[in-house]
Amino acid sequence: MKPLQLFDPASSTYSYLLFDTATREALFIDPVDSQLERDLALLRDYALKLVWTVETHAHADHITSAGQLVEHTGAQSAAPEGCGIVTAASQLGDGDVLRFGGEQVRVLHTPGHTAGSVSYLWRNHVFTGDTLLIGGCGRTDFQSGSAEALYHSITQRLFTLPDDTVVWPGHDYQGRTHSTIAAEKAGNTRIAGKSLAEFVATMAQLKLPRPARMDEALPANQNSGLGVGRQDAEGASLMEVQPAQGYAGNVSPELACQWWQAGQAVLIDVRTDAEREWVGFVPGAVALAWKQWPGMALNPQFDEALKAAVPSGGRAVMLCRSGVRSIAAAKRATELGLEAYNILEGFEGDPDDQAHRGARGGWRFRGLPWRQN
Ligand SMILES: N[C@@H](CCC(=O)N[C@@H](CS)C(=O)NCC(=O)O)C(=O)O
Ligand SMILES: [Fe+2]
Structure with a gap:
């Protein structure tokens, strides 16, 4: 069984919908506000009962629909405890488990892109948010980001998962959908075979422009996308x-x-x-x-x-x-x-x-x- 992967073209964001095929209870990862109607229709069409909506971090480039999904579906919202997402009903720490029907996801605290960032592990799938991207990784130059922490999270937490674990990233800017731990360990150009010092130097040289919607998105996401x-x-x-x-x-x-x-x-x-x-x-x-x-x-x-x-x-x-x-x-x-x-x-x-x-x-x-x- 595979997760449903959903794409928001404006921000190149991937959202994921996981569900128990027997009970139809479901969990959303990183839903996007401009896709709310699509996502509600999907829940209806698949006859799913949304139990959880969760974030991998407080996003800087798009606004979550978590608060609105809670209103529409009665789901509970959950967010990593270090992200300042004050409106989430559950604050998640490393090792926490969220259940939906007979399924469960486990929280892996993987700081670096932001200090609170987490990944979610479900069966042999890992949803890495902006910690590990396909052939790359999240930037570390804002939101208490840290290249050292990211190096540790990727090499010690994610790369120690079984090689055949499927990697589902929070974004891809080139249309790729998923990867594996083995493929990223071997070929991720930012981190494969790099020492900590080399990785830190690479991250310091990126000089990426600020996300266009950052000033609007951060306060909105710390409020589950509500109000703003x-x-x-x-x-x-x-x-x-x-x-x-x-x-x-x-x-x-x-x-x-x-x-x-x-x-x-x-x-x-x-x-x-x-x-x-x-x-x-x-x-x-x-x-x-x-x-x-x-x-x-x-x-x-x-x-x-x-x-x-x-x-x-x-x-x-x-x-x-x-x-x-x-x-x-x-x-x-x-x-x-x-x-x-x-x-x-x-x-x-x-x-x-x-x-x-x-x-x-x-x-x-x-x-x-x-x-x-
Ligand atoms: N151009 C994008 C910015 C994209 C961006 O900075 N994305 C963040 C994730 S929130 C990142 O870590 N990107 C990594 C990279 O581009 O290598 C926008 O304006 O939204
Ligand atoms: Fe991000």
Whole structure:
């Protein structure tokens, strides 16, 4: 059985779809946003249930469709832990195993092209991302790249796989599709037979132009391709603060998640314990229920817990079910001296609330991290 190899001509990127032929559960490697419609059609035509969408690294030359695939298919996203892809639900380390049906892929940490880059091993196939290309390798001149680390990853990790292991690269700029470990060990012009010093010298002399879309692609990919350049139903950017009365502003779940993951805001979940228990929760969010009794504006317990959770004058983003209680909580937090934002559409979104409705549902439908008990 072979993986399905898919090509994005604009970036010369290969994506791969693996599946269990019995259960039809599937795993995507490095899906590309401009190919989303093709890929969704493929999943339908092959009657596949996407379980995982994974990245080999944070790409500099194209934008992933991982976040959108999560929204459309219910798959889980996973990304290498050293890549800063903060929105991926699972952060992968060396040796981790992802299962789909009776199949599994194993994570090989292969730093060098970027510090977090990984390869994925499935049966006798290895998906090398930009670590090992056919007859070449990924560049090492940005994104904490390291020629020394790449030399080690290729010679010690990939070239020690069995010779007949099939190599499936993240790109090919000359139309080649796959190779083998034996062929690359023998004939890869950048590394075969080279010493570490020779390889480092070769990499230092490449002087490649920057990828054309790098400035746009990197932040987008660290957010699973969500938000950047995308708009809600009213045409507002998902990554910009929208003005509000009585608190600092309204933000999309995507922007709130980015701030929170970057340590720039504290995420406060103002729903009740019961709601979190039944519907789901965001691991790491501060649970702090907003209770509004009729005729009772103040809630000293909430005030005290909020002050304990957020440093004085700090930034808080408020999450509730549909973005109503979180407004009240953001106003109270503002009175207490915090820079407080309401998260539009909350955890679940509200189908009846046309005024606040963005392109899609709430936090849990947008490819952002959450769990159910
Ligand atoms: N011309 C391409 C840049 C391609 C590029 O730099 N690709 C990276 C992978 S993200 C690489 O490592 N290339 C290795 C090489 O060209 O030898 C673009 O603008 O996107
Ligand atoms: Fe790359």
